[in-house]
Amino acid sequence: MKAAVLNQIPGELEIEEITIDKPARSEVLIRTVNAGLCHSDLHFMTGDWQMPPPLLMGHEAAGVVEAVGEDVSYVKPGDHVITCLSGFCGTCRYCTNGQLSLCPNKRKLQERSQPSLVNHEGTAVTPFTGLGAFAEQMLVHEHFVVKIREDMPLDKAALIGCGVTTGLGAVFRTAKVEPGSTVCVIGAGGIGMSAVQGARIAGAGKIIAVDLSDTKLEQAQALGATHVVNASEGDPVGAVQEITGGGVDYSFEAIGLKATAEQSFNMLAPGGTATVIGMIPINQNLEIPGYQLFLMEKKLQGSMMGSNQFRTDMPRFIDLYLDGRLKLDEMVSQHIHLEQVNEGYDAMKQGDTMRTIIDFE
Ligand SMILES: [Zn+2]
Ligand SMILES: [Zn+2]
Incomplete structure (x- = not known):
């Protein structure tokens, strides 16, 4: 699949073909429909914040479920979903106290026997924040997604995945x-x-x-x-x-x-x-x-991340949008294709944009 990968820090994103695995037990394979450009990705591209590359960037997205692992009961193929980086284990003291965004176990949820993403050289590519949204597909643990109403446009839904909820x-x-x-x-x-x-x-x-x-x-x-x-x-x-x-x-x-x-x-x-x-x-x-x-x-x-309880919050924000009380159309500055992602970030650096959205289809 086509993906925007950060191969060196600091650096720009490179569009390349990488392979994505099938969903294991609690994982969901999502066809990415839209992804938003958030400032946090830029912190890693400029080197203000550091993680070892190669990284598949992007963490604000919405899409459609394509396949699920054998233990997934929350969603099924065809469901519309928003991803959220606040993956929750559901059993730690923070999760059981309603503070999902502070769960220390989200990394553990991402552990698997083989890498989910591999580039053409055979090197594992890390999905940023457990999501990796700048790609045609995402493979995530089911605790990183929320199911949403199907009358919600997915480009506006993507914005709710990070910036709006924050x-x-x-x-x-x-x-x-x-x-x-x-x-x-x-x-x-x-x-x-x-x-x-x-x-x-x-x-x-x-x-x-x-x-x-x-x-x-x-x-x-x-x-x-x-x-x-x-x-x-x-x-x-x-x-x-x-x-x-x-x-x-x-x-x-x-x-x-x-x-x-x-x-x-x-x-x-x-x-x-x-x-x-x-x-x-x-x-x-x-x-x-x-x-x-x-x-x-x-x-x-x-x-x-707005101290979120995203499976409760995001559907509420969608209702507010569809009722006309939360304005999201006005927040979209431009739609681009994945190949234009660096230009999208250049516009952000210039301070010209509120939100740029990538259309995958
Ligand atoms: Zn963000
Ligand atoms: Zn937890």
Whole structure:
């Protein structure tokens, strides 16, 4: 099958033919229909984050089940599914406590007697995050998929596989934003826009979007932001404090930078909570004023994949989309073919796109 493989870090993706195995016991073979370009793949292509190559990248996808292993009862061939990197074992203390995105056993679920993917030289190719979505087929453990309604367009469903769930989940599950509260979202890419929409759906009062691009800020207003701040025109912390009269109840950092993570904390009202969604580069520490954290009861927390319970959350997000309350059409900047994947990432680096989707058929 055709796949986009990262053979060296840093490097670009190379389109090549690789072979994929048949599904073993608890595995599902999926025909990939659409895959989204998420920023996390780029972190590995640039070398900000490291894993040994060759890697089959891509982790935001939807498709149709083609075949299942003998122990699979959850899905059958023909079912429409979204994949999620938050594979869960179902028995550890995190899974049984509803914190599936923290399950430490997802690697164990991927163990098999022979590699699932092999390139033309006979070398095993690792599917990124256990998924490997930039390929015509995916072979995954059944605990990495959710079955979805068949009237859901699969290109929009793919977006829910990572970015949308990460942004909405950070608002609904990690921070638990209350109606009427004030919210600021730093970074108006796919995840930030999803957090803006989550704040709107949760009934937040003021929703402030911060970005460097006026175009993206206009899009954020169309998706629910009540106020926008262009951070290139001055200190965003001061601007947010002025709009809210002293700071926000909830802030969300959706970029993954030390400076913006610190801003997300510094713009809080007393008692407020900052949620960092972005992937801060390894070895970078944050500096925040200690007296503010402790005496003003402010909180700084992380959010892993929106603290999702994806088999519950993703079908709900699909209902919200089909009811017209979650806007996904507006988040798609362009459709491309697999061969154009590097150009898609170039556009992301330029900051031109909210979400690029690969069409496999
Ligand atoms: Zn992602
Ligand atoms: Zn578990």
